[in-house]
Amino acid sequence: MPLDQQHEIERQQNERGEMSFFEHIAELRKHILRSVLAIAVIGVVAFLNKDFVFNTLIFGPRHADFPTYRALCSISHAAGLGDNMCFTPPVFNLITRQLGEVLMQHLYVSFWIGVIGAFPFIFWEFWKFVSPGLYEKERKAVRGVVSVCSLLFLLGVAFGYYIIAPFSISFLAGYTLEGLEVSPTLDSYVTYMTMFTLPTGLIFEMPIVAYFLAKIGLVGAAFLRNFRRHAIVVILIIAAIITPPDVVSQTLVAIPLYALYEISILVVAKVQRRRERLLAQEESQSRAVIES
Numbered sequence: 001m002p003l004d005q006q007h008e009i010e011r012q013q014n015e016r017g018e019m020s021f022f023e024h025i026a027e028l029r030k031h032i033l034r035s036v037l038a039i040a041v042i043g044v045v046a047f048l049n050k051d052f053v054f055n056t057l058i059f060g061p062r063h064a065d066f067p068t069y070r071a072l073c074s075i076s077h078a079a080g081l082g083d084n085m086c087f088t089p090p091v092f093n094l095i096t097r098q099l100g101e102v103l104m105q106h107l108y109v110s111f112w113i114g115v116i117g118a119f120p121f122i123f124w125e126f127w128k129f130v131s132p133g134l135y136e137k138e139r140k141a142v143r144g145v146v147s148v149c150s151l152l153f154l155l156g157v158a159f160g161y162y163i164i165a166p167f168s169i170s171f172l173a174g175y176t177l178e179g180l181e182v183s184p185t186l187d188s189y190v191t192y193m194t195m196f197t198l199p200t201g202l203i204f205e206m207p208i209v210a211y212f213l214a215k216i217g218l219v220g221a222a223f224l225r226n227f228r229r230h231a232i233v234v235i236l237i238i239a240a241i242i243t244p245p246d247v248v249s250q251t252l253v254a255i256p257l258y259a260l261y262e263i264s265i266l267v268v269a270k271v272q273r274r275r276e277r278l279l280a281q282e283e284s285q286s287r288a289v290i291e292s
Contacts, residue, residue: 034125035118035122041114041118042118044110061166069087092182092183095186096187116198120150123146156205214272224268
């Protein structure tokens with residue numbers, strides 16, 4: 001394309017309030033830098049609070065007074081079951097085998113805490129970059145998407161931390177053989193904790209993904225219902241991938257995943273009904289215009 005023709009196109013875009021390719025890149029760079037800064041700030045705060053991050057957050061499921069254990073015991077007593085649902089995790093020690101492993105895990109944990117804490121801001125920056133390219137009608141249709149996505153992600157992380165982590169750690173730490181002492185490395189423990197939380201947070205976004213796929217007409221409620229059996233197999237495979245290789249962890253992940261799948265069907269069905277209602281209104285208006 002000749003240079004003068006390219007300049008003419010850019011001039012016309014500017015007159016219409018549109019941005020050129022390089023202006024889009026520059027704008028994207030600003031959003032990325034602000035997101036990275038948010039991750040860095042929260043990560044630094046986490047790094048400076050080492051005792052709280054490790055002893056309270058990361059090592060929390062190892063402690064007998066972890067909220068999940070106390071809640072189960074309270075429910076057991078309230079239901080008249082005595083101590084049947086009361087349990088505490090097995091006692092085990094963590095070890096390090098490499099010099100500097102504690103520091104590297106400290107940096108690793110601080111980074112992911114930064115990502116989790118900054119996720120709502122990161123998604124907000126992403127939305128600020130994307131939304132100007134949408135029509136006003138499209139922006140209204142997805143109003144509140146930042147809040148919903150952030151809420152679902154944080155709910156997923158909380159589910160992984162308070163439900164999957166304590167049950168899985170208790171099961172894995174208690175699964176041993178005679179004469180063996182369970183002494184996992186710090187790296188192994190932190191890796192498991194990451195697997196329990198981050199993937200679960202992302203998977204909880206399933207209804208949002210289904211909503212947008214339904215909006216552009218790629219999926220329908222009937223398709224999802226017919227695909228239900230296959231979805232169960234896929235869910236079990238996903239649960240096996242993102243969790244440690246034990247049935248307890250996989251079951252704890254598979255159940256909410258299937259619930260999210262059913263919720264996604266309801267979301268897609270609602271989108272379809274709304275689209276059909278709008279099409280019916282447009283057809284009735286067209287008939288009225290033709291008849292008049």
